[in-house]
Amino acid sequence: MATTSHEPTTTRADPEGISGAAVRRGDRTFLGLSTGAGLLVLVVMAAIAVFLVWKAIPSIQADSANFFTEGQWLPDSDPPVFGIAVLLFGTLWTSIIALVIAVPIGYGIALFIAFYAQRRLASTLAFIVDLLAAVPSIIFGLWGLYNFMPYVVPFSQWLSEYLGFIPIFANSQELWTKSILMAGLVLAIMILPTVSAISREVFVQVPRMHVEAALALGATRWEMIRMAVFPFSRPGMISAAMLGLGRALGETIAVALILSAAFEINWAITEPGGNSFAANIALKWGEAGEVGRSALIASGLVLFFITLVVNMSARWVIARRKDFSGAN
Amino acid sequence: MTDLSGLRSGAPVPDTTPHSGPVTSSEAPPPNAGGRQNRGDSADSLHLTGNRLPRWAPWVIAAGAIILGLLVQVTGITVVGLAPGFVAAFAFLLVQTATSWTVEGRRHATDRLATTLIYTTFVLALVPLLWILITVIAKGLSVFSPEFFTSTMRNVNPRAEGGGIAHAFVGTLEQVGIAALIAVPIGVLAAVYLVEFGKGRFAYWISFFVDVMTGIPSIVAGLFIYTALILTGVLEQSGLAAGLALAILMLPVIVRATEEMLRIVPNELREGALALGVPKWKVILRIVIPTAISGIITGVMLAVARVAGETAPLLLVTFLAQDMNPNPATGSQASLPTFVWDQISRGTPASIDRAWGGALALILFVLVMYAGARIIAKIYSPKAR
Numbered sequence: 001m002a003t004t005s006h007e008p009t010t011t012r013a014d015p016e017g018i019s020g021a022a023v024r025r026g027d028r029t030f031l032g033l034s035t036g037a038g039l040l041v042l043v044v045m046a047a048i049a050v051f052l053v054w055k056a057i058p059s060i061q062a063d064s065a066n067f068f069t070e071g072q073w074l075p076d077s078d079p080p081v082f083g084i085a086v087l088l089f090g091t092l093w094t095s096i097i098a099l100v101i102a103v104p105i106g107y108g109i110a111l112f113i114a115f116y117a118q119r120r121l122a123s124t125l126a127f128i129v130d131l132l133a134a135v136p137s138i139i140f141g142l143w144g145l146y147n148f149m150p151y152v153v154p155f156s157q158w159l160s161e162y163l164g165f166i167p168i169f170a171n172s173q174e175l176w177t178k179s180i181l182m183a184g185l186v187l188a189i190m191i192l193p194t195v196s197a198i199s200r201e202v203f204v205q206v207p208r209m210h211v212e213a214a215l216a217l218g219a220t221r222w223e224m225i226r227m228a229v230f231p232f233s234r235p236g237m238i239s240a241a242m243l244g245l246g247r248a249l250g251e252t253i254a255v256a257l258i259l260s261a262a263f264e265i266n267w268a269i270t271e272p273g274g275n276s277f278a279a280n281i282a283l284k285w286g287e288a289g290e291v292g293r294s295a296l297i298a299s300g301l302v303l304f305f306i307t308l309v310v311n312m313s314a315r316w317v318i319a320r321r322k323d324f325s326g327a328n
Numbered sequence: 329m330t331d332l333s334g335l336r337s338g339a340p341v342p343d344t345t346p347h348s349g350p351v352t353s354s355e356a357p358p359p360n361a362g363g364r365q366n367r368g369d370s371a372d373s374l375h376l377t378g379n380r381l382p383r384w385a386p387w388v389i390a391a392g393a394i395i396l397g398l399l400v401q402v403t404g405i406t407v408v409g410l411a412p413g414f415v416a417a418f419a420f421l422l423v424q425t426a427t428s429w430t431v432e433g434r435r436h437a438t439d440r441l442a443t444t445l446i447y448t449t450f451v452l453a454l455v456p457l458l459w460i461l462i463t464v465i466a467k468g469l470s471v472f473s474p475e476f477f478t479s480t481m482r483n484v485n486p487r488a489e490g491g492g493i494a495h496a497f498v499g500t501l502e503q504v505g506i507a508a509l510i511a512v513p514i515g516v517l518a519a520v521y522l523v524e525f526g527k528g529r530f531a532y533w534i535s536f537f538v539d540v541m542t543g544i545p546s547i548v549a550g551l552f553i554y555t556a557l558i559l560t561g562v563l564e565q566s567g568l569a570a571g572l573a574l575a576i577l578m579l580p581v582i583v584r585a586t587e588e589m590l591r592i593v594p595n596e597l598r599e600g601a602l603a604l605g606v607p608k609w610k611v612i613l614r615i616v617i618p619t620a621i622s623g624i625i626t627g628v629m630l631a632v633a634r635v636a637g638e639t640a641p642l643l644l645v646t647f648l649a650q651d652m653n654p655n656p657a658t659g660s661q662a663s664l665p666t667f668v669w670d671q672i673s674r675g676t677p678a679s680i681d682r683a684w685g686g687a688l689a690l691i692l693f694v695l696v697m698y699a700g701a702r703i704i705a706k707i708y709s710p711k712a713r
Contacts, residue, residue, distance in 0.1 A: 023607040030609035031525055037517035038526065038534040041583070044576060045537050048548065051555040108449025116446055125450070127702075132457050134694050136637020138665045139687045142672060143460045146680070158409050189456045196453070220439035243543065250545020252640035253665075257672065278547045282640050300551040304544070311543035315536060 052301040059294035067298070072263055073280065075295035076288065082295050084302055089265045090180070090274025091303070094255065095248035097184025097269060098191055103241045105188075106195025111225060113196075114203040115211075126200065133193035141257030144186040149258070152182050156270040171270040178260035181269040183276075186254055191244035198243055202236025203229060235317050242314035246307050252278035277303040379431050386424055386440075393420035420444075461691070468688020471681050477689075481650040481667075486674040493686055495652040496667035499567055500693070502656045503663055504636050506571025507578050512628055515582030516617070522583070523590040524612055541580040549576040550641025558645060565646050567656030570663065573641035578631045585627020589620040622708030626701040633697035637690060639665035664690040 060067050062080050070083020113125050153176045160171040206229050214224040230237075256279035259272070266273025281296045288296055397416030400407065407415050421444060429437035476492040484491035522535055553573040557563040563572075593616050601611045617624070647660035648670045655661075662670075664686055671683035 026607050026609040030520075030612065034517045034521035034525060037514045038521040038531070040514055041518060041534055041537055041541060041579065044579070045541060047556060048544070048552045051552060052548075055555040055559060105449045105452055108446045109453050112446050112450040116443070117450075128457070129453055131698070132453065134633055134637075134698055135457075135460055136639070136665060136687075136690055136694065138637065138639045138668050139460060139464060139691060142668065142683060142687055143463055145672075147459070147463050148456075162408055192453055220435055222439040222442035223435065225442070246543040250543075250547065252545065252547045253669065278545055278640065281547050281551070282643050285644055297551055297555060300548055304548045307543055307545055307548075308540065311540045312536075314543075315539045319536070 048304065049301075052297055052304060055294055056298035056301050059291050059298050062291055063295070071265065073284070073295075076292040080291050080295065084277070084299055086263050086265055087275055087277045087280055087299055088302070090259070091249055091276040091278075091306075093267070093269075093274055094180055094183040094187055094259065094276060095245055097181065098187035098248045099241060099245055101185065101188035102191045102195055102244055106192050106240065106244065107199050107237060109192070109196040110200035110203050111229075113200055115221065115225065115229070126197070129193050129196055132189070133197075137190065137251060137254045138257075140186055140190055141254040144182070144254060144258045148186065149177055149182060152179075152185060153177060156181055160270050168267050168269050170268055172268070173271050175272055176270065178258055178272050179270050180259070180266070180273055183255050183259040184269065186258055187248045187251055190251060190254065191247045194247050195240045195244040198240035199233065199237050202233040202240070205236075206232045239314040239318040242310055242317070246310045246314065249310065250278055250303060250307050251276075252282050255279040256282045378433065378436075380436070381428055381431050385427065389423050389427065390420055393417070393423065464684065464687050464691055467681070467684035468691075471685030472688070476685055480652045481662075482652070484650070486679050487676045489678045489681070491682060493664065493667055493689055495649065496662040496664045496686065497689065498652065498654055499570075499649070499656075499661040499663040500636060500665075500690075502654070503567050503571040503574055503642070503661070504632055506568060506656060507574035507635055508628065508632055510572065510575040511578035511582055511631070515579050516586050516624065518579075518583045519586035519590055520612055520617075522587050524608075524616070538580045538583045541576075542584065544577070545640075546577055546638050547640040547644070549573045550644035552576065553641070553645050564658065565660060566658055567646060567653070567661030567663075569645040570642045570661065571656060573645050574635040574638060577635050577638060577641070581631040581634060582627060585630065586620070586624050589623030589627065590616060592623075593619045622704055625708075626705045629697045629701040629704070633694045633701070636693055636697070637665055639669050642666050643669065664693065 059075060059080065059082075063070075063075075063082060064079035065072070065081045065083050067083050069085050070081065071086040073082045073086070074080065075082040109129055113122050113129070117125050156171065156176050156179060159169045159181075163169040164171070210228040210232065211224060214228040215221075219227060255276045259274075259276065259279060261275045261280065261283060262272045263275065264273055277299050281300055284292065284296055393416040396419050397412040399405075400415050401412040410418070421441065424444065425437050425441050428440045475490065477497070478494055479490070479492035480495040481491045482495075518534065518538070522531055522538075525531075526534065550573045553563075553569050553576070557572065558565055558569060563569045597615050597619060598611055601615050602608065606614075642663055643666060646663075646666070648666055649660040649662040651662075653659050653661045668683045668686040668690065671679040671686060
């Protein structure tokens with residue numbers, strides 16, 4: 001930021017000896033190239049929207065049902081019947097469960113690294129948590145399917161036995177594997193590093209003065225966190241949760257492996273029910289015909305817009321924070 | 329009041345200051361450390377610290393909770409159907425909070441509860457990480473053999489053992505290489521623009537959309553390449569298309585990483601060079617980027633590690649190949665993640681074993697990238713020079 005102030009000096013105050021034309025040509029080329037690269041980011045974002053809309057239109061026109069309220073997905077039948085109701089439900093419901101589990105734990109990890117762990121260990125601990133983000137999603141799927149599921153099933157049965165009076169925990173189908181909860185749990189593990197890394201970033205920015213003043217007044221460490229850290233970092237914590245949500249919404253392969261593709265809206269989280277946009281695309285792509293692919297592109301477009309809105313609001317929340325972060 | 333009687337009778341005084349234990353070696357000085365000074369004074373009726381639990385109290389409670397858990401395990405009595413480990417954990421939380429509440433009061437009880445929960449969250453994050461790593465290593469190693477790395481899946485029956493990942497490994501290297509070749513120059517240039525030239529609304533929007541682009545679901549990148557390049561007939565479904573989809577996912581990561589590195593290049597270096605009459609483009613190429621190069625390479629390697637495990641876009645833009653195809657421009661090309669996906673979906677015991685082998689190969693590739701990034705960052709970090 002501070003570096004932008006002195007760029008005209010070379011061109012304007014050119015001494016005679018230096019070949020001014022070459023300097024100016026070099027600078028102009030470089031400015032052009034780098035501006036072009038920056039522009040490309042905007043172009044790609046716009047192109048994604050344009051091409052997806054363009055290729056989605058044929059299927060939406062061919063759709064004999066309401067694209068937003070229909071639950072079935074039979075785009076290659078005659079006439080095509082498909083809609084995103086179930087996909088939207090499954091995507092949001094699994095992501096919300098993931099968020100409910102991952103956000104408190106992610107904040108806890110961030111607090112641990114920022115305020116509880118030894119200073120010398122902090123960067124190593126942060127690196128270890130980040131390693132979780134490096135595990136490819138297909139491996140989460142494989143592990144979830146063969147190693148984690150045998151432990152989730154008894155947990156689901158426990159939930160349904162002791163908390164079954166709450167409708168979302170009830171299980172009337174006696175089907176336990178590949179449930180919404182299963183997908184939510186694996187998604188929670190996958191978004192944990194996102195939530196914790198971003199909230200840690202804002203926690204370490206809390207002015208030292210506030211922290212030490214709270215402790216000096218006799219606050220316990222938890223009171224210090226509640227009174228000095230949370231008020232300062234609230235926007236960052238909100239945006240960390242939203243970026244985690246963004247990741248959970250778009251997660252494909254792990255969900256495709258561990259969530260059974262049931263085309264119904266089922267709120268009971270211990271049962272299979274719902275499906276997600278991304279997983280549906282990955283699973284249906286191979287067998288889809290021309291209308292089928294176009295329909296999948298249309299569903300991808302909806303996913304793109306949802307994640308766009310989530311990510312933009314997250315960035316907007318945190319960017320607004322920058323304006324008054326001069327508080328320290 | 330209990331510790332006062334302890335003082336009078338000359339019994340060893342438990343260290344009651346809360347912030348002196350090895351657990352709490354954090355930055356700030358303990359707020360009530362002053363209480364200690366009064367211990368030997370004549371005025372020992374004046375004590376500034378409240379009643380505190382002795383330092384061994386949590387350990388005793390923990391031991392009790394573990395014994396309780398073992399009892400539950402041995403006797404087979406179930407407490408609302410909970411596993412013994414959970415019984416022990418809840419017992420510990422409950423007893424510690426209750427004891428602390430009666431002895432130390434509400435504030436310290438809350439603090440202890442929060443501390444315990446916060447430590448627990450970190451352990452909770454380690455469990456899946458270690459579990460996944462150990463499982464993948466154990467199951468993957470049993471499949472590893474020289475043949476696994478040198479052969480392809482050509483003419484291998486899904487039910488039979490054998491076959492290998494050679495074709496997938498070549499595919500991953502080429503696709504990730506293509507992605508890096510495209511995304512690195514563009515990403516670095518865009519970061520140069522943001523740091524060295526950009527100002528005003530245009531730069532703000534680029535910066536904003538780089539952030540937003542980081543959050544694009546990977547499958548959408550695959551859909552984009554499919555609609556923009558394959559449906560329009562520019563490319564066929566091939567390794568090249570896969571590389572392009574990965575490049576879209578890599579680009580924002582590289583811009584962000586490079587931007588961060590360029591911003592910490594000291595301004596004095598730029599000003600010194602500019603004052604000597606060096607043109608700005610030369611300053612950037614010869615001074616700014618070389619200074620930040622270790623950070624940029626680290627960022628690139630992390631971005632490579634990130635996209636190397638992407639499966640979803642590859643499923644859309646290239647087919648699942650069983651055969652070696654070193655040419656990314658034509659024909660379907662396998663890759664490590666799609667190899668794993670393919671083997672899982674075949675579902676036979678032999679193919680699931682191969683999937684674990686492919687998963688281990690993939691994780692090793694990612695870890696080598698991560699370790700390389702750490703080492704490069706360590707060796708070339710500016711302060712080391």
